[in-house]
Amino acid sequence: APVALSAQEDTSTITAVMHSGLRVLDPVITTAHITRDHGYMIYDVLTAVDADFAPQPQMASWEISEDGLTYTFTLRDGLMFHDGAPVTGADVVASLSRWGKRDSGGQLIFDVTASLESPDEKTIVWTLTEPFAPLLDVISKQSAVPPFIMPARVAATSSDETITEYVGSGPFVFNEAEYEPGVNVTYDKFDGYVPRDEPASWMAGGKVVTVDKVVWTTMPDALTAINALSAGEIDYLEQVQIDLLPILQSNPDVTVEKRDELGYVTIGRPNFLHPPFDNKLIRQAAMAALDQESMLATMQGDPAYYNVCGAIFGCSTPLGDESGSELVTGGANIEKAKALLEEAGYDGTPIVLMAPTDVTSLINQPVVAAQALREAGFEVDMQSMDWQSVVQRRAQQSPVSEGGWNMFFTNWMVPEVSDPLINVMVNGRGDDAWFGWPTDPEIEELRADFVAAKDAATQKEVAVKIQEHVMDNVNYIMMGEYLIPQARRNTLQNMIPSPVPVFWNVTKAAE
């Protein structure tokens, strides 16, 4: 007889398999999504975006001075850290300051900050030297590094070192005793958390916890995870490989769904420092050779889970616009690519393409790209390595012959690319730019315009210009949007549709 093995008997605990193992516990120091997700569990944020990309009060409400130079935040009542201490303005100031040293958006704001101080326990005053219109958007962003609020003593840690005390004021408490790096994390409900009254919407609204415990585990093997969900050994699977959906779809106890409609973008980044991609025409040739549809189809299989999209800020975001993207959305244009290569006088310099072998969502792109580029006449040297090697090597500015590179692929969540300040790939400041290091004064000017823009319409106008510029200059190659479905046992209900998986609001029924 089948043994009762399920995680289903215990309705007060949710067991979730996340996309990766949690190893770094400092949400400010790393951009790893799993650490960010961890941040949302145990920390709270001052303000947060709702499903309409609009900043909403979370820990604090705010007022902006007429001249746009002074922001005054007032903390709401009942905020308390897990160690029982109340959250004060000093904690907020310390946390924001540390975050400002790491986050690229934060750095921009602190470039124009006159002072950030807390006149009393409940108030924080942020004074700027010149207006920074998107300030609230930046501090409310859900990814990659949101400004989580920690106790001042923790936030005093240098921004190069990881914190060693994990106390927040969020809805869950980190259970340090049961933490096994890379394997298991346990979160207990924080009884002292006072949710807001509004209904939850993305990261905003009331974070009402209905279970006692949430356990995150990692399963290195995708098939094992799916089998475990099927068998009821876990409640939730954050990411399901599309090809494997049929296994789950036949199971009436399991629901497969899109977590949100935004999803991810996948991009290819050329290295501007070395030939051949220091040549704009050759970058354009590469863009022409690549084809979103076949790339996405290979990655995802099912058209329901991808979206050919040329908008660098995402197709369903306020700033999204597809101008100038035909080269990459309109199918592979081998002839055009060959013509461009001809024109550029491409000399057959091989392109070193870094190909990770161990991260499922990144395995396909280089393989598909290599094949397409070769067809267009590129010499491609695809070098396989594990993802961490890619991470190390992409930081190398040295020439290709000395351990450098020409191109790699990565993915972002749409909210991480949805505006020119958040999207690090449109940074054009040379050595200070993101890996690939384009020196692009034109785009820097456009970004300044964006910061200075007073209203949404002007912002959008600037954003379209940036879009067109990126398509022409090929700062990076937008390879389209895709969604990764999640799967849950039917007992898990009321999950908030959000790019970041969150565990408030969710209820768990008996099977």
Next chain:
Amino acid sequence: MEFKSRDFSAAKRILKIRKLNVGLTGRPKAAPVLDGIDLDIRAGETHCLVGESGSGKSVTSLAAMGLLPPDALEIQSGLIDLEGFDITAARPAQMRELRARRIAMIFQEPMTALNPVLRVGEQIEEVLNMHTDLSTADAKARTIDMMEQVHLPDVQRIYSAFPHQLSGGQRQRIMIAMALILDPDLLIADEPTTALDVTTQLQILKLIAEMQERHGTAVLFITHDMGVVAEIADTVSVMQKGRIVESAPIRDLLTHPKEDYTKKLLKAVPNLAPRPSRGVSAKSDVITVAGLDMTYGGGGFFRKSEGVKAARDVNFTIAPGRTLGIVGESGSGKSTVARCIMRLIDPTAGKVTVAGTEIAQLSRRQLQPHRKHFQIVFQDPYRSLNPRWTVARSLCEGPINFGTPRDAAMDHAAELMELVDLPRDALDRYPHQFSGGQRQRIAIARAVAMKPDLLVADEAVSALDVSVQAQVLDLLDDIQEKFGVAMLFITHDLRVAAQICDEVLVMQKGLVVEHGPAGGVLSNPTHEYTRNLIEAAPGRRWDFANFRALDSAPANQGATA
């Protein structure tokens, strides 16, 4: 010499074998291993089975035990009847019942025949556990009693000892105790003393006789040693190539052998009478050994161990054309001396001078040019030739090392083949394509190819059959005559020593206890140890080759020859 030769025709017949054919399993067409064997053994009788190696002695005995290896050998036809029970048709379970109770066996090699990981007491007791309902205590008491009967000392200790903690003789006593504890009607002993030295052999033979007397057991005794046969047999069967060629009471067989093969076999048995000594050569000695000491081991990281003093203060010289024999029981240090002289090991002290060069202290490199002066022939003809090399290559190795051109070496090799009486075409064959005796001749040829001044033969004939042994000894004699080499001949067999040596050196526990002309040492031993050694040699009063007794002490013969 007195023979047993008792008459048992009235006694009960224990084992009857008729027209027994044994062949290779699944290959009925192949030449049979046993071909129509007939054999009778009666209660109380000792029947000896003799014959050259491979003639089928062991197979006969295993067939009687029902222990033929099933995937190699099978009984093709014939009858084996053990007191009315047909063994050829027995089921395995029935056979198990018979063994130990009615028919028991002792094997040649006492070390390998006992299970090394079980205590010897347990191994004897196991027989009782398998076949009787004795309680544990009774079984143990019975075992101890049996162990006492075979004259084991310190029975309580030995009971719980492991085989490797016992001497060869003691192990063989355990085997005998094990075989006889259930008082079987037939005891088969397959070369039970071949691995033992003469003194121990004598004790074991006495013991078997004593037990036989006491229990009235019939004994089938297998051996290739005619001396032993002369000592113990009532009746004898001679085997050759799977057949019994002659079967007779012992006295008849030794005095009036009928078959040619039997005669040949008996003629090959060397006499204990020393050969006539050859004239002392005037030339200077080929080798001088002075104060040779060899201690194995010693030192060690944790414990300072004493080390084995395998040779102590050994002195001798050999003149060209003369042979010095070293005799002594196993472990007395004979091989050690040989290996020191050959510089296969480095002596701890002493001088070895060969052909005028002192070699004991030379480094390997310094030694190399002198190597051609002294050569060695080892005991084991199987292992002393590289199995992967043709005979030609082996023969040429030495001369080429010393600068002979390959062609010349090859020509010489061909001559050598003639010398050792092997066909020329044998040069292209590999060692495994030769018999043991042929291989040993090749090894000798290889040594002679170097035209050495000194030839060391370490048990060079011990692994061979008597008849083959005689041929090889003849060959060595020839060679010595032709080339006038000095020879150091090591053996534990006094008969062989008597046959070939001019001088004899007796070793015991690393010490030389007696040294002198062969005639002197073997006929008038002065040392107690030498005397024991000679006393223990079985059949020493019989002159096998001439089918008569040695009417007087061998010494006189030697002296008068």
Next chain:
Amino acid sequence: MFLYILKRVLATIPVMVIVAIFVFLLLRLTPGDPAAILAGDAATPAQLERIRDRLGLNDPLLTQFFTWMGQLLRGDLGVSLLSNTSVAGMLADRLGPTINIALMTIVISVAMAVPMGVIAAWRHRTWVDFLVMSFSVLGFSVPVFVIGYILIQIFAIDLRWVPVQGYKSPAEGFGAFFSRAILPSLTLATIYIALIARMTRASMLEVLGEDYIRTARAKGVRENVVLFRHALRNAAVPILTIIGTGFALLISGVVVTESVFNIPGIGRLTVDAILARDYPVIQAMILLTAGIYVFVNLLVDVSYSFFDPRIRY
């Protein structure tokens, strides 16, 4: 005996030191920069440099080595670069599952393989022998993960006898432990069974040809007694040896099995650490696994004398 063990233990010291040097050099002399991994997506060269400094990665090699050895001698395994937790703690968490699964594997393997090998040798060149040998060659020929998947499909998904994945320590109830450990153990055991069965057969064949086996039969001893009392103990030493050296194979299998069955053991931890360039963890783990290997083989060597009285130290 005691002296022998002491001597053997002392002899492991140079081995472990060489392992340590080797691992250290392997990590430092190959390209790879933990700082880049730590710094994340938005790191600037200056940040990287600061992190390298803090981790001591900019010190001369020799200094780094002696710092590490010094810590090691004080029993300090260091702190994971990635998760900032103590390596000793991670090790303590992860060791249990691996050891338990490994022990269970060994028990299963020995319990199955030895009788298989004995019977194959006894009935050699019959269909039983053929069957056993085919199985063991097959055990060598199929990648571990495939065996794992097949077992999961049959026993966890189709039959639903046991869970698909996971691990519970025996402390949480033997049933819970057993039901989760059985499939991984069986997966690991296939290759081990193959190895041990083959060795047992070969060793038994050799022993069954020995004179003392003939002696035992000549005494009228029953076949099962001949096989298990007389032969097997004599065949034990090579079998033990293969169990010891096969332990390395077991560790290889563990790495894969832990992935397939989602067991939080040291195999997976080490692979993750290697992929993440988490030097302190890699160093500690490889030292640990090497230490375990050396220890197991020490045990094996010492246990020889239990099976074979001729071996005395």
Next chain:
Amino acid sequence: MTEIPTSRHSAFQVLTGLFSLPAGARIGIGPMIAAVILVVIVLAAVLAPLYVPYDPLSMDAMARLKPPSEAHLLGTDPYGRDTFSRVMTGGRVSLLIGIGAAVVSVAVGLMIGLVAGFFRVADGVIMRIMDSLMAIPAILLAIALVALNEPSLSSVIIAITVPEVPRVVRLVRSVVLSAREEPYVEAAIALGSSMPKILIQHLMPNTFAPLIVQGTYICASAILIEAILSFLGAGVSTEIPTWGNIMAEGRVYFQIKPGLIFWPGLLLSLCILSINLLGDTARDLLDPRMKKREG
């Protein structure tokens, strides 16, 4: 005098004993079949470029994971590449890795082992280093070597070779140590042969038979280790199809497209099976003791 199984002795038995067949075995039908299978697989792999219907790298995003059909004999993989073409081509690299690893480890191990077996001085140091290498689990060493360098074909071969070398060294050394006690070696010394000559002419040939056996074993296990490395994400790039990475890539499809694992797995298993079996047979044929028994 007594036969004492010391650990050195038994290590030798372990290495050679693994593959022992009963004494007197003649080449049976099994090894014949194995040889035929192996030859067929090797030929099929080597000649793959001549007959496979598709470029093993050419993708078709619209024809992903197709079931077997006329166009695609074994269906297609997640990139829409033809599985049949990939599996047949993959054999080339897998076999290359297997043979490469076997040849390299045997060659290197033979040299080190001869030196260790013959020169007492070097022996201690060499064997300590070999012990240490053996103590590091092969797979971890291989992953580390591959991950820390880059997963090219040669680094995979090296990674598989490094942990195998100590085993070969031990084997060679033990053969040399026991062979140098043979009387025919002593006879050669007595005949004045120099040490290098004895080493190469007398001792080295003794190692060939066990080395061939060991070589087949390494070859088989290299093919398997390559598969495991791919499974762990440290294998050869998917651009170079191998049975290992085809299986590793196909592993998540185990339940929905078992063919992706089954076909390369089948060929791999058949191949290893045959290699092992032939290794067994080679051992029996090359063992001089066998000749003696027959002779």
